[in-house]
Amino acid sequence: MATPSKTATPRKPNAAFMKPLTPSAELAAVIGSEAVPRTEVTKKIWDYIKAHNLQDASNKRNINADAKLRPIFGKDQVTMFELTKLVNAHLK
DSSP states (O other): OOOOOOOOOOOOOOHHHHSOBOBOHHHHHHHOSSOBOHHHHHHHHHHHHHHTTOBOSSOTTEEEOOTTTHHHHSSSEEEHHHHHHHHHTTBO
């Protein structure tokens, strides 16, 4: 006996993630000044981190801040898990 299948409802995109947000002056120095969604902010920061080789060599989960990232992070090294929380404080 097969159970009756439910009709699949199309998934709605989460509007909060897709809402363009304006970066602070410190964050704009890294990702640019145009308003972009939260998801794009994270992608651009990771592109910057990888392009400038800022991941810790012994533990890739740690990110070493350079002169542009230090004002955003507020310290010299953060973990990848702290990254979103610290960056969100610089978005409006």
